[in-house]
Amino acid sequence: MTDTTNSTDSTKAxxxxxxxxxxxxxxxxxxxxxxxxxxxxxxxxxGAAAAGGAVAMARTGDDAEPTAAESGAAVAFHGVHQSGIAxxxxxxxxxxxxxxxxxxxxxxxxxxxxxxxxxRRMAAGHTVGEGAYGGLAEAPPDxxxxxxxxxxxxxxLTIGFGPxxxxxxxxxxxxxxxxVDLPKFAGDNLxxxxxxxxxxxxxxxxxxxxxxxxxxxxxRIGFGKVVIRWSQLGxxxxxxxxPEEQTPRNLMGFKDGTRNIAGTExxxxxKFVWVGAEGPSWMAGGSYLVARRIRMNVETxxxxxxxxxxxxxxxxxxxxxxxxxxxxxxEPFLKAMKPDAxxxxxxxxxxxxxxxxxxxxxxxxxxxxxxxLDAGLFFLAYQRDVRKGFIPVQRSLAIxxxxxxxxxxxxxxxxxxxxxxxxxxxxxxxxxxxEA
Amino acid sequence: xxxxRLSVVTxxxxxxxxAAVTGCTEKSDAAGGDGVIAVTATDTKCEVSKKEFPAxxxxxxxxxxxxxxxxxxxxxxxxxxxxxRENIGPGTSQKVTAEVKAGAYRIAxxxxxxxxxxxxxxxxxxxxxxxxxxPRLDKAVADYRxxxxxxxxxxxxxxxxxxxxxxxxxxxxxKKAYADSRIGWERTEPVAESFGDIDPKVDLREDGLExxxxxxxxxxxxHRLERSLWQDKKLTDRDSELADQLITDxxxxxxxxxxxxxxxxxxxxxxxxxxxxxxTGKVTGEEERYSHTDLVDFKANVEGAEKSYELxxxxxxxxxxxxxxxxxxxxxxxxTLLDKYRTDKNSYxxxxxxxxxxxxxxxxxxxxxxxxxxxxxxxxAVVK
Numbered sequence: 026m027t028d029t030t031n032s033t034d035s036t037k038a039x040x041x042x043x044x045x046x047x048x049x050x051x052x053x054x055x056x057x058x059x060x061x062x063x064x065x066x067x068x069x070x071x072g073a074a075a076a077g078g079a080v081a082m083a084r085t086g087d088d089a090e091p092t093a094a095e096s097g098a099a100v101a102f103h104g105v106h107q108s109g110i111a112x113x114x115x116x117x118x119x120x121x122x123x124x125x126x127x128x129x130x131x132x133x134x135x136x137x138x139x140x141x142x143x144x145r146r147m148a149a150g151h152t153v154g155e156g157a158y159g160g161l162a163e164a165p166p167d168x169x170x171x172x173x174x175x176x177x178x179x180x181x182l183t184i185g186f187g188p189x190x191x192x193x194x195x196x197x198x199x200x201x202x203x204x205v206d207l208p209k210f211a212g213d214n215l216x217x218x219x220x221x222x223x224x225x226x227x228x229x230x231x232x233x234x235x236x237x238x239x240x241x242x243x244x245r246i247g248f249g250k251v252v253i254r255w256s257q258l259g260x261x262x263x264x265x266x267x268p269e270e271q272t273p274r275n276l277m278g279f280k281d282g283t284r285n286i287a288g289t290e291x292x293x294x295x296k297f298v299w300v301g302a303e304g305p306s307w308m309a310g311g312s313y314l315v316a317r318r319i320r321m322n323v324e325t326x327x328x329x330x331x332x333x334x335x336x337x338x339x340x341x342x343x344x345x346x347x348x349x350x351x352x353x354x355x356e357p358f359l360k361a362m363k364p365d366a367x368x369x370x371x372x373x374x375x376x377x378x379x380x381x382x383x384x385x386x387x388x389x390x391x392x393x394x395x396x397x398l399d400a401g402l403f404f405l406a407y408q409r410d411v412r413k414g415f416i417p418v419q420r421s422l423a424i425x426x427x428x429x430x431x432x433x434x435x436x437x438x439x440x441x442x443x444x445x446x447x448x449x450x451x452x453x454x455x456x457x458x459x460e461a
Numbered sequence: 462x463x464x465x466r467l468s469v470v471t472x473x474x475x476x477x478x479x480a481a482v483t484g485c486t487e488k489s490d491a492a493g494g495d496g497v498i499a500v501t502a503t504d505t506k507c508e509v510s511k512k513e514f515p516a517x518x519x520x521x522x523x524x525x526x527x528x529x530x531x532x533x534x535x536x537x538x539x540x541x542x543x544x545x546r547e548n549i550g551p552g553t554s555q556k557v558t559a560e561v562k563a564g565a566y567r568i569a570x571x572x573x574x575x576x577x578x579x580x581x582x583x584x585x586x587x588x589x590x591x592x593x594x595x596p597r598l599d600k601a602v603a604d605y606r607x608x609x610x611x612x613x614x615x616x617x618x619x620x621x622x623x624x625x626x627x628x629x630x631x632x633x634x635x636k637k638a639y640a641d642s643r644i645g646w647e648r649t650e651p652v653a654e655s656f657g658d659i660d661p662k663v664d665l666r667e668d669g670l671e672x673x674x675x676x677x678x679x680x681x682x683x684h685r686l687e688r689s690l691w692q693d694k695k696l697t698d699r700d701s702e703l704a705d706q707l708i709t710d711x712x713x714x715x716x717x718x719x720x721x722x723x724x725x726x727x728x729x730x731x732x733x734x735x736x737x738x739x740x741t742g743k744v745t746g747e748e749e750r751y752s753h754t755d756l757v758d759f760k761a762n763v764e765g766a767e768k769s770y771e772l773x774x775x776x777x778x779x780x781x782x783x784x785x786x787x788x789x790x791x792x793x794x795x796x797t798l799l800d801k802y803r804t805d806k807n808s809y810x811x812x813x814x815x816x817x818x819x820x821x822x823x824x825x826x827x828x829x830x831x832x833x834x835x836x837x838x839x840x841x842a843v844v845k
Contacts, residue, residue, distance in 0.1 A: 126827065163726055164841030249791055249831035 099177040109181030118259030119236040122222025141451035150177030172238035185439025219435035259386020280345035307455035310443030318435030321401040339366030381406040503527040507570035507579035539602035613715040616645030624704035640754035648765035651731035691751035729840030732766035736833035756811035791832035
């Protein structure tokens, strides 16, 4: 993702410079570009392109450093926790689950190191390897090139390890107890080709092309060692970790994730999201991710009366206020809702306090051959322990009337290792180097 | 088959720049000058009047003093033909001319018009700097050219068995001979495709036709006959014509194989392109949609790619040992996987592709990707 308009030596020099974690850390704390630049809800990609023209590029190589707000386009890759969890939720997603093909542990470890190096560069807005052009004419370029000239777009890349990975490389005794195989839930109609995976990479960015570029290049680096098992594009975030922003809506038209854990809520993150002293030690600072592809029967939903829609959710459609309340952020009074209202069933108070950090995206993968949109929610939830998080909540939702309009068709669970600390660290280092 | 094929041609065009403008223009202005080389051919000798001559227009005056019909070739060091004259009868003389740049060449006489011929190294002098050549790469190209020729030579008799069965109206015999007749072609397809006009005649798929083109009139070659045999399940007079046409077109290919512009780079790229063919046509089952013999083509494509790689390996492994190791591993893995689909490793009787399930196709596709990605780096590893 270098600046194509100006490929001077100074640009290249700047491109080679690794952005430091500190610099990016300050960027990541700034308000979102969405609120600053004032993008509308529609035409986000066009908005990004237009903004690119108006705002100075971060990497022109001259000494006029743009302000943090203007360049608030790179998210720190290094940190105690991986980015892409508590960091502000971007507008677009490309999520990929991989199967590991190599049986050579050293080769797999090398891949994790190569992936980390590529991810570090891409998150800072650079090309992978030696770039997309200018190399040997006879060789295919290292970078595929479609992100040239695009801003870093707050790209985050988050890796996870699935239960099946622990059946390989003698890792069985390193598998965390909390990394359970999810039980069958009522209504599950899972497609195994859209479920599971030894590894996952969640790529989130404000520009879809930046997210797709990231997954494509990681997959390319992985050929011969790993293969993509399934992948999912998402186009509209359905939850945010930045409550000062307008709460996004899901494809059913309702605000979703009003009471989500915010990136600034250190205590709640510590309590509900980050793995602590309970171990295993290699997971300290990590988390667990549940991914569910939830198909929505949007056509039948759209024929449902407003009253029924609002009863099902337990919030009103316009403001998003809980039943009997005036404002979206008013504390819900659960007893005022129908006993099986979605908000009521999923609320922590109904689930012994179980709280998830939700980070899902809407998807529409064309149509289904029956004239219906193949649309829905790609649900992503991070939590400290799935047994006290997603599992009890999903069980509570067994009687959710929403189930008439949705179906879970894909499912996966991953252990999300802690963050990459510095330039010498790599994804999974603790798992592969430290003793249990 | 692929409708558009660029890289062999472009790579070859680059290579041609270091070589010569060829042709048999019958200009006589060089007569008697420095640019005339007298060649005396006998059944055992190929004597040249001079081993050095100035670059530019050259004329080779051949006299056949032997008892056999002979041929004379002017060759590049990698055996690509600059110019040639066939059918020079005993006791006759012929002239052949060419425009050549400075550099090393060979003159070869082929008494009996067979074999590699009796060779003499000659040099065209002057005309600026001569590009330095790696003799190992010249050998690789020469060996690959011989391989391409051999594949064409071996294909013709197999194709004739197929064509005869079609003409005899013997559907079962024709079906049996079909896939086998394609192996040599599939192994060296990038070479055949570099000629441009032969591929659409012999290897066009039904989807290659455009609006207004007729299935009956405009579609020729193997796949039209494949459709007659497996889909239409009948052979007509038109199919007999198509069988004859196939042999005519393949004979054209066989004759031109030696003239293909082949370079180390185009060999590397050709290997990658064979895997591209597998990835886009065979893994999907599009290539042999009626006969489902895709795995035969698949195997042949991989064999052809492996041949290029093996010939380039001495240089490639020196320049990039890790790449060579990875290619060894991935070729072996793909070949092992393919062997699961045949009971006899020496036979080309592969499982019909319509019996290969979705998960198995994914596994094949993954193995192709695992090989094709490092293979895409072979050309660069050879030239760096």
